[in-house]
Amino acid sequence: MLWLMRHVRLASFAVLFGLAPAAPVFADAAPQLLVRAHLEPAGPVVAGSEVKLVVDLLTTTWFTEAPNWPLFTVPDAIVSLPDEQADNLSEEIDGVHWFGVSRAYRIAPQAGKTYRIAPFAITVYPGGANAPAQVMTPALTLVATLPPGAEGMATFFATSALTVTQNIEPSSAHLKVGESITRTIVQRAAGTEAMLIPPASLGDVEGLKRYAKPPTTRNIVQDRVGLVAGERTDSVTYSADRDGRFKLPPVSVEWWNTKTQKKETAVLPGVTFSASKAREKPLFEIPADAMSQGFPHRIVVIHSREVLLGCALVLAVGVLLWARSRITTFVRGTRARAREARRRYRESAAMAWRKLRAVARNGELRGMVPALYRWMDRTGDFGRPARLENLTQSDDAAAAQLALAVNAHYAGGAALPLNWAATARALRRMQRKAKSRRRATRPLPPLNDY
Structure with a gap:
């Protein structure tokens, strides 16, 4: 028995001082x-x-x-x-x-x-x-x-109260060809989030070009009450390309009244308007009676300077249009390079060190351990993947104290106190030593062959 205990002590001594190969004490199991x-x-x-x-x-x-x-x-x-x-x-x-x-x-x-x-x-x-x-x-x-009575609804939408309003701009019933009219419908549902309100049916109208705007939603919230109502706004602009008389059809909104447990329909009236061609006028018009009776009149003269300025303006616009694709490509490339630079910085060792320093100052070891491994991984100076034994140094008390604290954290024991200032200096020293060892083992570059 004494012989066995003596050999066990000798083996432990050899492992502690590097005289025999040690088992991977810090090896972590693969995460599940x-x-x-x-x-x-x-x-x-x-x-x-x-x-x-x-x-x-x-x-x-x-x-x-x-x-x-x-x-x-x-x-x-x-x-x-x-x-x-x-x-x-x-x-x-x-x-x-x-x-x-x-x-x-x-x-x-x-x-x-x-x-x-x-x-x-x-x-x-x-x-x-x-x-x-x-x-x-x-x-x-x-x-x-679906509750009884709601089987035939195209879209089932339930709320305790619903108000539907519309607005027409411009309000004039007569437009010129090329002008447009905008129809906006606002739905407000009591106690319901805006995302649940279905869109209003604003379809095409024969003879008009339809330009739909993106819908907008908002939740109306009050202090101490919470959600009061949800509101959805649908808007469409119609443009008249020819003269004639046009009609925007009525809009029906079906909804289920949770108070009465019945289907209800809100109907918005249609809108009728007309469009006519604008009367064309000549660019220069001098009344004939003014010329015959000698009345004073004014003739507009365009000087060569204005002509040159206009030609230069047209040329500049043409150059911009011609170079638009190149400018767009350059701008996109610049944005892509900026995004890539931001991404590299977020994944850099410097950013990982900043996060580690911020977490360590809070004194919470649970958040510090993953931040420490993330920094070690991104520096590349402690192995890939980084391991804690690559950090531990027998001649550095602060690094050894950090290793003991991390091991105690994984073992579920009491958290060991850490002095972050001393720990930070120890980490930087370990990083410099690791870089020096890597440079020392790097092969020499080939000699120039003249």
């Missing part, structure tokens, strides 16, 4: 990933109401960056991803500790039927992995029903 999704509420819902699609992303390590949440589509439904902060998760499943985030999509079915929500991919960035990973959400089924 888990994705979950469910609907709230889970049972059948009434068409027009919102349903939450809650998606949970979990990993056994941590996420170095926020996941890429895609916006998918569902036929006959409105899907949105509110700009809300993701919820952090920390769970223990079958004895394994998982960390992650959760976000909720909003789905508003517009018809009474069974919806199949197909799986969609989400890109995640787990800590300890060499590259991003993709996970697929499970397929889900959503059942939406």
Whole structure:
């Protein structure tokens, strides 16, 4: 027994001082990933109401960056991803500790039927992995029903109160050929988000050119009350290319009254107007009686200077049009280079060091550990992927203290105190030493052959 204990001590001594090969103490297991999704509420819902699609992303390590949440589509439904902060998760499943985030999509079915929500991919960035990973959400089924009496509605839209107004500009019933008229319809639904309001039907009119403007939506919110109403504005401009009489047809808006549980229809009246050709006049017109009776009159003379200035202006416009493609290409290239420069800076070691310094000043080791590994990875001076043993130095107390604190954090023990100023100086020293070793081992360039 004494012989065995003596050999164990000798082996530990040899490993500690580098006399024997040591096992990879800091080797991390590959991160595991888990994705979950469910609907709230889970049972059948009434068409027009919102349903939450809650998606949970979990990993056994941590996420170095926020996941890429895609916006998918569902036929006959409105899907949105509110700009809300993701919820952090920390769970223990079958004895394994998982960390992650959760976000909720909003789905508003517009018809009474069974919806199949197909799986969609989400890109995640787990800590300890060499590259991003993709996970697929499970397929889900959503059942939406219509109340009795609403089966024949083209689009089911439910609200407690709806007001619909229209505005015609210009208000004159007579236009000149080439002029335009704009029809704007505003819908305001009580207690309903603006994204759920269906668009007004503003179709084509024979003899008129139609130019639709992008719709605008806004939610009316009051303090201590919350959402009061949602408002949607649809606007279309019609242009008359010929003379004649035209009519914008009436517009009907169907909606379901949740108070009376009945279908109602708001009707906006049609608008009739006419368009006529403008009477052409000669560029220069001098009355004949003024010429015959000797009345004073004025003749406009255009000097050569104005002619040259006009020709130069036309030439400048022509040059700009000719060089438009080259200018556009140059501007696009400049913007692309600027975006690439910003991206490289965001992914640079300098930016990673700034984030590490900001997190370390808060004194929270849980946020500092992923920031430390991200900086080590991006410098490239501590291996690829960066490992903690490449940082530890027996002759640097601050670096050794940092290694002990990180190991204690992963072991789940009490957090060890760190002096960030001393730790930062130690990290910079380790980085300079690593660069010096890399330059010393770099092969010499070939000699010039004259």
